[in-house]
Amino acid sequence: MYAAPAMTDFVFDPPQRILLGPGPSDVPARVLSALARPTVGYMDRSYTDLLAALQVQLRGLFRTDNTETLTITGPGTAAMEAAIYNVVEAGDRVVCCVHGYFADRMRQMAERCGGDVTVVSADWGKPVDADALKAELARRGGAKLVTVTHGETSTGVRQPVADLSAAAHAHGALMCVDTVASLGGVEFAMDDWDVDIAYTGSQKCLSVPPGISPISFSPRAMDVVRGRKTPCASWFLDLLANLTVWERPNKYHHTGAVNLSYALHEGLRIIEEEGLGERIARVQRTAEAMWAGLEAMGLPLVVDAAHRLPTLTTVRVPDGVDEARVRAELMSGYGIEIAGGLGPFAGKVWRIGLMGASCSARNVLLLLTALEGALTEQGHGVSPRAGAAAASERLNAG
Ligand SMILES: *Cc1c(COP(=O)(O)O)cnc(C)c1O
Numbered sequence: 001m002y003a004a005p006a007m008t009d010f011v012f013d014p015p016q017r018i019l020l021g022p023g024p025s026d027v028p029a030r031v032l033s034a035l036a037r038p039t040v041g042y043m044d045r046s047y048t049d050l051l052a053a054l055q056v057q058l059r060g061l062f063r064t065d066n067t068e069t070l071t072i073t074g075p076g077t078a079a080m081e082a083a084i085y086n087v088v089e090a091g092d093r094v095v096c097c098v099h100g101y102f103a104d105r106m107r108q109m110a111e112r113c114g115g116d117v118t119v120v121s122a123d124w125g126k127p128v129d130a131d132a133l134k135a136e137l138a139r140r141g142g143a144k145l146v147t148v149t150h151g152e153t154s155t156g157v158r159q160p161v162a163d164l165s166a167a168a169h170a171h172g173a174l175m176c177v178d179t180v181a182s183l184g185g186v187e188f189a190m191d192d193w194d195v196d197i198a199y200t201g202s203q204k205c206l207s208v209p210p211g212i213s214p215i216s217f218s219p220r221a222m223d224v225v226r227g228r229k230t231p232c233a234s235w236f237l238d239l240l241a242n243l244t245v246w247e248r249p250n251k252y253h254h255t256g257a258v259n260l261s262y263a264l265h266e267g268l269r270i271i272e273e274e275g276l277g278e279r280i281a282r283v284q285r286t287a288e289a290m291w292a293g294l295e296a297m298g299l300p301l302v303v304d305a306a307h308r309l310p311t312l313t314t315v316r317v318p319d320g321v322d323e324a325r326v327r328a329e330l331m332s333g334y335g336i337e338i339a340g341g342l343g344p345f346a347g348k349v350w351r352i353g354l355m356g357a358s359c360s361a362r363n364v365l366l367l368l369t370a371l372e373g374a375l376t377e378q379g380h381g382v383s384p385r386a387g388a389a390a391a392s393e394r395l396n397a398g
Helices: 029-035 045-062 076-085 101-112 130-140 162-170 219-226 239-247 258-274 276-296 323-334 361-377 386-397
Strands: 068-073 093-098 116-121 145-149 174-178 197-199 212-217 312-316 349-353
Touching: 029 258, 045 068, 045 212, 045 239, 045 258, 068 076, 068 239, 076 101, 076 174, 076 197, 076 212, 093 101, 093 130, 101 116, 101 145, 101 174, 116 130, 130 162, 145 162, 162 174, 174 219, 212 219, 212 258, 219 239, 258 276, 276 312, 276 361, 276 386, 323 349, 323 361, 361 386
Parallel strands: 093 116, 093 145, 145 174, 174 197
Antiparallel strands: 068 212, 197 212, 312 349
């Protein structure tokens, strides 16, 4: 028999962290207070006005004129599913560029949609080669979709996209790009690079809490979505149904994440105030300072400078160092969260994020100092203050 428990005396009081992992990133107080504004109904005029404003902001963020620019209710993975499930039907040929964990997640989704999937792969830590994609598209013919991750969070690679788009279009395929770990932190130009479908998440470079995800579809992608032979296999993520809310906002499809929309709007205002270009330049400068610091500490970076993603850096763990213990030390001593490696990088790399509000000179200097302490504690020699000094020098030079 069910017995009602006594009222819980558990009070949730989350600690204040410094989030320097692959996401989420630190959320500015302005965004948190936007989240706390009164919840309105999804048919409320004020919410309708907000969606219209958000759409304009999101076009600016993706750098696109696409009418079909909206948010998906859910984390970045939900937007990834919206991208794949609305395009791929059973038997469709899909070429997935796979150079890490998230690129592979797109492949898994394309397979679940019944796609006839082939892969163009690159070693972890390297980008996918456009010539390899061209060869695969020519070999197979008739591909409907090409997928890739712009900022591959598992490896720290920044994938050049424009050449892949050109190859996809030369073979009549749509180009779908995951920008979850890059948009708002690294240059991305949806229209100039001829990308057909792009999506992101809220909790990485936008510094908004997780749970709402921007996505945009080009006119060419919309023709394909509207021309499907079968309905989208996901009821919830069906793009045409989701779009009715944005086109005629008093239509009901599902209850949108009303308060997260407030937060996203505020997060995008912060980006607009700084200027997207200025923000991207600042992230690059801050990352370069951190890279100089890590190298001065004798910690090798996994990805070569030409393809290094400023918003997520992979660092090789030196021999004899317990990587998990270093992370535990950063957390207990400083409240700093960084991440370990995934898949083939497990136990071998640290992943350090400089996303959104977490990306600051202050955090870089703190991290390098904390890391020096954690390494020294394990008997791994680091010349005192070398990391922070090299990073400061770079920051001051810039
Ligand atoms: C984090 C991430 C995702 C998944 O986003 P969630 O919000 O965790 O679902 C997808 N792609 C990339 C590149 C990411 O970094």
